[in-house]
Amino acid sequence: MNPMSHLTDQELLLAIDGELPAHRVEPVARHLAGCPSCSARRSEIERSIVDFVRFHQEHLDPLVPPPAGQRAVLKARLAEAASTPLPRATYWKQAAAVPESRCSTRAVNDDSVSVTCVVSPLLSTTSFRARITRVSNFRDYPAK
Amino acid sequence: VQAAVSITPAKPSALEEEVVALFDELQGRLLRYVLSLGLPVSDGEEIVQEAFLALFLHLRGGKPRNNLRAWIFRVTHNLALKQRHRALHSQGLPGQIHLIDAAPNPEDQFFRNERQRRFFGVWNALAEQDRRCLSLRAEGLTYREIAQVFDVSLGAVSLSLARSLSRFARAEHSGNQHR
Numbered sequence: 001m002n003p004m005s006h007l008t009d010q011e012l013l014l015a016i017d018g019e020l021p022a023h024r025v026e027p028v029a030r031h032l033a034g035c036p037s038c039s040a041r042r043s044e045i046e047r048s049i050v051d052f053v054r055f056h057q058e059h060l061d062p063l064v065p066p067p068a069g070q071r072a073v074l075k076a077r078l079a080e081a082a083s084t085p086l087p088r089a090t091y092w093k094q095a096a097a098v099p100e101s102r103c104s105t106r107a108v109n110d111d112s113v114s115v116t117c118v119v120s121p122l123l124s125t126t127s128f129r130a131r132i133t134r135v136s137n138f139r140d141y142p143a144k
Numbered sequence: 145v146q147a148a149v150s151i152t153p154a155k156p157s158a159l160e161e162e163v164v165a166l167f168d169e170l171q172g173r174l175l176r177y178v179l180s181l182g183l184p185v186s187d188g189e190e191i192v193q194e195a196f197l198a199l200f201l202h203l204r205g206g207k208p209r210n211n212l213r214a215w216i217f218r219v220t221h222n223l224a225l226k227q228r229h230r231a232l233h234s235q236g237l238p239g240q241i242h243l244i245d246a247a248p249n250p251e252d253q254f255f256r257n258e259r260q261r262r263f264f265g266v267w268n269a270l271a272e273q274d275r276r277c278l279s280l281r282a283e284g285l286t287y288r289e290i291a292q293v294f295d296v297s298l299g300a301v302s303l304s305l306a307r308s309l310s311r312f313a314r315a316e317h318s319g320n321q322h323r
Contacts, residue, residue, distance in 0.1 A: 008306070009307075009310045010303055013306045017287070019287045019298075048316065056176070056180070056282040061176070063185055064172055064179070070189055071167060075160070077197055078197070081200055082159075082200075
């Protein structure tokens with residue numbers, strides 16, 4: 001950057017919001033430290049942000065009703081949606097997304113472990129066994 | 145090697161609780177954003193409900209969870225634009241935010257109203273996309289999140305915000321000189 005050229009409004013705003021690319025942080029800070037004009041513009045933009053946020057909230061907050069009623073409506077709608085079965089393709093996706101961390105293992109003896117996983121209740125047991133066989137060599141499973 | 149497998153049914157309530165927790169965090173901000181687009185409260189509440197229901201189905205379907213805040217704002221934004229389009233074609237919308245003043249005394253109220261008039265002047269003169277960016281900035285979204293909501297570049301977001309805020313700064317500066 002030419003040390004004599006002033007910062008643009010965009011650069012000043014990025015500096016204020018902490019959104020400057022890493023390689024620009026230092027040059028911009030150095031310029032601001034030695035340039036009263038850019039420093040003053042930075043302060044003006046900062047004030048504008050504060051003023052605008054206040055303006056935005058003061059004029060919209062009185063229109064926003066308390067959320068309790070809407071929260072209750074959402075909970076009821078979610079409960080209803082949760083009781084609706086998923087399309088079959090989605091079960092597979094969901095079961096495939098079960099991370100190992102959601103499986104718990106317990107040593108039964110030296111050669112076997114018991115594995116408990118959280119899976120969709122509608123996934124057939126056969127499909128689940130097939131998946132377990134494919135993804136794990138149980139000897140590698142850390143027994144707890 | 146033998147393995148004993150027991151299957152425990154998934155708990156849908158955990159996901160429901162997660163969505164309700166996000167609702168608690170974001171509902172007010174989403175509703176303010178919808179209102180800033182000129183929609184009435186009743187429409188805004190319904191749009192926010194729909195957006196969270198869509199979020200629930202999105203997560204339940206095992207879809208990506210990265211940056212859910214930007215995701216929910218984008219869905220809300222799209223639903224709000226659709227609703228606004230429908231409303232404009234059926235009964236028309238005011239498109240303006242009501243001016244409500246809580247200034248403590250007449251002198252303060254005078255200057256406050258002057259200031260608010262200047263702010264409204266600038267606000268109304270801004271391009272629609274600039275207003276939307278500014279509203280999301282006021283709701284605390286990062287530039288990256290705003291870019292994701294509108295599907296534009298980071299540069300476009302910062303340029304839009306700088307343009308709008310410079311106009312507010314100039315209006316304030318000239319207002320102070322006239323005082």
